[in-house]
Each structure stands twice: as structure tokens, then as C-alpha cells.
Amino acid sequence: MSTITAIGTSLGTSGINIIRLSGENSLNIIKNLFNNYSKLSPNSIIYGKLIDNGSFVDNVLISYFKAPNSFTGEDICEINCHGGSYITKEILNLVVRNGAEIATPGEFSKRAFLNGKMDLSEAEGIIDLINAKTKTEARIAIEQLDGQLFKKIVSLREKLIEILAQVEVSIDYPEYDNVEVDNIHVLNLLELEIFEITKLLDSYEEGKYIKNGINVAILGRPNVGKSSLLNNLAKYERVIVTDIAGTTRDIVEETVNIGDIILNISDTAGIRDTEDIIEKIGVSKSIKKIDEVDLVIYILNADDNLSKEDIDMISKIKNKGIKYIVVINKMDKYIKSIFDTFTLKLSENNINDTINISVYENKGIDELKRKIISMFFDDNLNSVNEVMIVNERHKKLLEKSIEYLKNAKKDVINDMPVDIISIQIKESAKKLGEIIGNDVSQDIVDKIFTKFCLGK
Ligand SMILES: Nc1nc2c(ncn2[C@@H]2O[C@H](COP(=O)(O)OP(=O)(O)OP(=O)(O)O)[C@@H](O)[C@H]2O)c(=O)[nH]1
Ligand SMILES: [Mg+2]
Structure with a gap:
């Protein structure tokens, strides 16, 4: 097996970076470059100078793990050098000039698996x-x-x-x-x-859902506050909000965390009949989005009438069997008589179990978050003891x-x-x-490890 090398840390400006080597030639390569080589013994880390043909390169710490007692099961040396992309790449090149090959993504872990240091699920x-x-x-x-x-x-x-x-x-x-x-x-x-x-x-x-997040689309007629809700959840002005109906023309995506769960939210163009060509495309994209998500948040307004478009859209979502929440926004404009007529009309159309919010006053948003979590997770997530697959x-x-x-x-x-x-x-x-990892084909093993980053 060849001796491989890669930068194990992310390249930027940092205190230190680490260049890893794995394979039977690791120690020989270090021998050519390190002035304190003689002090290196298994499971030790030694301070010294990295020297290239007599010229000083950097002060480094070098660790050595002897096969089979290492991450890969092979001889591993790690050079801890000063952080900074120039010096790190220089040292990587130096190691390559001395006989190491650049590792492919995940190659260190793949070797660990092939050498029986861990199973595939690990x-x-x-x-x-x-x-x-x-x-x-x-x-x-x-x-x-x-x-x-x-x-x-x-x-x-x-x-x-x-x-x-x-x-x-x-x-x-x-x-x-x-x-x-x-x-x-x-x-x-x-x-x-x-x-x-x-x-x-x-x-x-x-x-x-824990691993990939929940894909959510915010839908509703123009001006109901879809983009305002996204901005509230994202905690910054991600999308333009105005009182002009038809402000959002295209789908805007943003990832937000609620508690410990990720939501991949798509804010959409308000649904209405329109002659505007751009808006028309936006509206059809909004409707298509329903088929791509795990949850639709459909927004209505407290001071509005329940329109036929709303009823049709909500029925469409219901019929597709997709999870949905009907949210009534702008509760700060609440007027009892209007709201009573509105809720009556909702229940006549079998739209129950709504959540009332006001993005302006930041009210009802926590309840909405709790509702979302309860729709996807049974228990208190942190108390799950059973093994889970993701x-x-x-x-x-x-x-x-x-x-x-x-x-x-x-x-x-x-x-x-x-x-x-x-x-x-x-x-x-x-x-x-x-x-x-028992009896898995080489193809599958290769495919799994290419998902790794370089240096792991
Ligand atoms: N009173 C009140 N106004 C709100 C609330 N939330 C949003 N608005 C206002 O409603 C208007 C429309 O908000 P947007 O977030 O742009 O609405 P939208 O649904 O994204 O609209 P389109 O992009 O046109 O489809 C803006 O003037 C907001 O400031 C609220 O809770 N209460
Ligand atoms: Mg909008």
C-alpha cells in the first residue's frame, strides 16, 4: 500500500494546521525532514525543526503512531505546523516530493475500515x-x-x-x-x-429529519406575511417585505434552526391570478413546491375574508396527504366581529386546528415552532435512548x-x-x-468514502 498524505485541518488562518501521513513509508519520509527524528517513538509527539535540503521550513510538532495501533491501522505521522495556507501547502508539497501520494477524500477512513479498525456504520x-x-x-x-x-x-x-x-x-x-x-x-x-x-x-x-432537516414551504395569497414569517424565523431580513402584493416573485430558500431541528424553508410567491408574466411563473413554482416538501405552512390573515383560492389551495394540500399547518397572521389587527365570521367560515370548510400569530408582535411563533416539532417527532428528542438510523x-x-x-x-x-x-x-x-460492512462490494465502499472530506 502506498503512503498517503493530506491536510487534516481546514485551510485558513489558524493557530496550527496538521498534515497527516499514513502508510509504511511515513516514518522514512519524516526521517528525511525532521531534525529530532531520533527522539520519535510510538505514541509520542516531539517538537523540532522541519528541514528541506538544509533549509529551515517551520518549527513543528510531530506525532507518531505505530501500526497497527493507529487510526488507519498503518504507521501514521502527523506534522503540526503553524496555521496559514502558504506554509501548510508548502509542507504538503515537501512530503509529496519525499515520496507520499496525495490521499483521495476519505482514504484514511477507508484504510481504517479495510484494516478492520472500524465497521462501515462507524x-x-x-x-x-x-x-x-x-x-x-x-x-x-x-x-x-x-x-x-x-x-x-x-x-x-x-x-x-x-x-x-x-x-x-x-x-x-x-x-x-x-x-x-x-x-x-x-x-x-x-x-x-x-x-x-x-x-x-x-x-x-x-x-x-434530524439529519437532513424538515423541508418546509410557506404558501398563501400575496401580502399575508409569508416573507415576514421567514425573516422572523431566520432572525434577519432575508427577504424583501413590502405592503405591495406580489413582492416575492421567485422562491427564496433559507435554512433556519428551531431548537435543535433544522428547517429548510422556501418562501414562495403569493398565489393569485395575475397577468404579470414574471409573477405568473412565480405562482406556478409556488404550487409545484407543494410536491417537494415535508410540510406546508399556509398563511391566512385575521382581517381578511377566506377566499375561494385559499379554500381550493388548502384542499389541494390536504388531498395530497402532505403535512400542513394553517396559520392565521396579523392577529394584532384582531377585531372580534370580523374574526368570528372568519373562524366560522374556516370551520364550515373543515379548516380547523389553526395557529394564530402576529409576526409584528412576535406572538404565536413559539407555538408554531412547537407544533412543527410535534408533527415530526414523538418524544422529547434528547431523551431518546434507542439506537436510531439516519x-x-x-x-x-x-x-x-x-x-x-x-x-x-x-x-x-x-x-x-x-x-x-x-x-x-x-x-x-x-x-x-x-x-x-460485511460482504459489501468494492463499489459501495468506494462510494461511501468519497463522501468524506479530504484528510479524513
Ligand atoms: N399588521 C401586521 N402586518 C404584517 C404582519 N406580518 C406582515 N405584515 C405586513 O404585511 C405586508 C406583507 O408582508 P410580506 O411578508 O411581504 O407578505 P408576503 O406574504 O410575503 O407577500 P408577497 O411576497 O407579496 O406574496 C407587509 O407590509 C408586512 O409588514 C403582522 O403580523 N401584522
Ligand atoms: Mg413575500
């Missing part, structure tokens, strides 16, 4: 931790890189192997077989395993694993030969194994 946890933008996202990633998912998968696989043993006893000793009793027992075990895997699979529903690859493998077990159940019920049942159970176990 490696995926590392990418997620690096990319995490919220506390909850980071917590799930840490659990994964700490091997929690690995342990869960291993235990699910062990149970499958026990079931397999039960099934195969009947192959080896058919003369002792009481088929009916055996079948019921195997069916129960399969049912239990399907239940356990489904439980893990279901956690993806919440997990994907990765689509894992989700698909769990689904396949369940599918094979359901086939196995059918085969048992239909009195199929035992070896056919065994094949289904083995395939199911194989799919579980792929989550942690």
Missing part, C-alpha cells in the same frame, strides 16, 4: 459527525461511531443465526421432527425478529432484510423445503451484515 458515523449542524444530529453520529448501531446489528444477526440453527436441525434430523411444533416455533421467532428490525427501521422516520443505505438494507424474513415466513406456512427457508434467512442476515 465510518458513516464519522462523516455524519463532521457534517452535523445540531446537537441531536451530532449525538446520533457519536453513538454510531461509538459502535451502538454495530452492536445492535450484531445482536440482530445473532438472533437470525439462532433461528437458522432451529430450522436446520429439522434438515439434519427429520426423523425426530415434529413439523407442526417446529413450524409454530420458527414462525414466532421470525415474527419477533421482524418486529425488532421494523422498530429500528421506523427510527429512520425521525432520523432522516442513513438511507441502512434503511434500504433493513427493508430488504425484513422482506427476506417475510418470505421465509410464507415458506414455513407453505411447508416449503427447509433449505429454501434457510436461504431466505441467510439472505436476510447478509443484508444486515452489509450495514456494518
Whole structure:
């Protein structure tokens, strides 16, 4: 294996930067460049001078981890130099001139996986931790890189192997077989395993929103305060707000945090019939957006009439089965008689469960935030103890694993030969194994690690 190198820190102006080397030639390369090389021993970090052909390059700290006791399982040396992009790149070039190859993204972690230093789900946890933008996202990633998912998968696989043993006893000793009793027992075990895997699979529903955020569109007629709500949630003037109907012409996207959850919000052009060509395009984009999001916030105004367009749009959203919240804005303009007629009309049209807000007075916004969270998450997020999945690859493998077990159940019920049942159970176990990296193809491994950043 070649010796690879990359800058492990982000290139900018900082106190220090780190250039990593991994591979059997790491120590030799350092030997050519470091004046205090003789003091380096495994698991040590030594201060000294980096020298290139007799000329001083930088004062550095160099650490050394001897194979197999390192992150990659290979010899690793790390050069801690002064921060600053020029000197860091100079040292990287120096290391390359002395025999190292520039690493591809994720190559250090890929080597760690190939050398058995971590399983695939742990490696995926590392990418997620690096990319995490919220506390909850980071917590799930840490659990994964700490091997929690690995342990869960291993235990699910062990149970499958026990079931397999039960099934195969009947192959080896058919003369002792009481088929009916055996079948019921195997069916129960399969049912239990399907239940356990489904439980893990279901956690993806919440997990994907934690990882990717909730995609939200704010819709409504012109001037109801859609952009004002986005600005309020973003906590700065992201979008132009005026009292001219039709101010927002195109979709404006912004990511905001509410508590520990990310919302990817699209503010849209107010929906109305218009002859203005640009606005017309904007309106059709607004309507299309409904199909792309997880949640629609539909805004009405407290001092307005409920129009036919509103009723039609809300029905359209309802019929599509998309999650939605009807928000009544401008409650600061509340006049009882108008509002009573308005709410009556709402309930006549089966629009209930609305949230009243005033963006002007910053009222009702917290309730709206709580409502959004409760629509996507069951419990208090921080008290979740169960292992969660957040990765689509894992989700698909769990689904396949369940599918094979359901086939196995059918085969048992239909009195199929035992070896056919065994094949289904083995395939199911194989799919579980792929989550942690057993029997995965080179293509999949390569694909996973290219998602890593350089130097990891
Ligand atoms: N009284 C009152 N006025 C508000 C409130 N929220 C927004 N407005 C005003 O309503 C007008 C329209 O606000 P926008 O946020 O531009 O409305 P919009 O829905 O984005 O409008 P379009 O982009 O034209 O579709 C502006 O004059 C806002 O200042 C509120 O809570 N109370
Ligand atoms: Mg607007």
C-alpha cells in the first residue's frame, strides 16, 4: 500500500494546521525532514525543526503512531505546523516530493475500515459527525461511531443465526421432527425478529429529519406575511417585505434552526391570478413546491375574508396527504366581529386546528415552532435512548432484510423445503451484515468514502 498524505485541518488562518501521513513509508519520509527524528517513538509527539535540503521550513510538532495501533491501522505521522495556507501547502508539497501520494477524500477512513479498525456504520458515523449542524444530529453520529448501531446489528444477526440453527436441525434430523411444533416455533421467532428490525427501521422516520432537516414551504395569497414569517424565523431580513402584493416573485430558500431541528424553508410567491408574466411563473413554482416538501405552512390573515383560492389551495394540500399547518397572521389587527365570521367560515370548510400569530408582535411563533416539532417527532428528542438510523443505505438494507424474513415466513406456512427457508434467512442476515460492512462490494465502499472530506 502506498503512503498517503493530506491536510487534516481546514485551510485558513489558524493557530496550527496538521498534515497527516499514513502508510509504511511515513516514518522514512519524516526521517528525511525532521531534525529530532531520533527522539520519535510510538505514541509520542516531539517538537523540532522541519528541514528541506538544509533549509529551515517551520518549527513543528510531530506525532507518531505505530501500526497497527493507529487510526488507519498503518504507521501514521502527523506534522503540526503553524496555521496559514502558504506554509501548510508548502509542507504538503515537501512530503509529496519525499515520496507520499496525495490521499483521495476519505482514504484514511477507508484504510481504517479495510484494516478492520472500524465497521462501515462507524465510518458513516464519522462523516455524519463532521457534517452535523445540531446537537441531536451530532449525538446520533457519536453513538454510531461509538459502535451502538454495530452492536445492535450484531445482536440482530445473532438472533437470525439462532433461528437458522432451529430450522436446520429439522434438515439434519427429520426423523425426530415434529413439523407442526417446529413450524409454530420458527414462525414466532421470525415474527419477533421482524418486529425488532421494523422498530429500528421506523427510527429512520425521525432520523432522516434530524439529519437532513424538515423541508418546509410557506404558501398563501400575496401580502399575508409569508416573507415576514421567514425573516422572523431566520432572525434577519432575508427577504424583501413590502405592503405591495406580489413582492416575492421567485422562491427564496433559507435554512433556519428551531431548537435543535433544522428547517429548510422556501418562501414562495403569493398565489393569485395575475397577468404579470414574471409573477405568473412565480405562482406556478409556488404550487409545484407543494410536491417537494415535508410540510406546508399556509398563511391566512385575521382581517381578511377566506377566499375561494385559499379554500381550493388548502384542499389541494390536504388531498395530497402532505403535512400542513394553517396559520392565521396579523392577529394584532384582531377585531372580534370580523374574526368570528372568519373562524366560522374556516370551520364550515373543515379548516380547523389553526395557529394564530402576529409576526409584528412576535406572538404565536413559539407555538408554531412547537407544533412543527410535534408533527415530526414523538418524544422529547434528547431523551431518546434507542439506537436510531439516519442513513438511507441502512434503511434500504433493513427493508430488504425484513422482506427476506417475510418470505421465509410464507415458506414455513407453505411447508416449503427447509433449505429454501434457510436461504431466505441467510439472505436476510447478509443484508444486515452489509450495514456494518460485511460482504459489501468494492463499489459501495468506494462510494461511501468519497463522501468524506479530504484528510479524513
Ligand atoms: N399588521 C401586521 N402586518 C404584517 C404582519 N406580518 C406582515 N405584515 C405586513 O404585511 C405586508 C406583507 O408582508 P410580506 O411578508 O411581504 O407578505 P408576503 O406574504 O410575503 O407577500 P408577497 O411576497 O407579496 O406574496 C407587509 O407590509 C408586512 O409588514 C403582522 O403580523 N401584522
Ligand atoms: Mg413575500
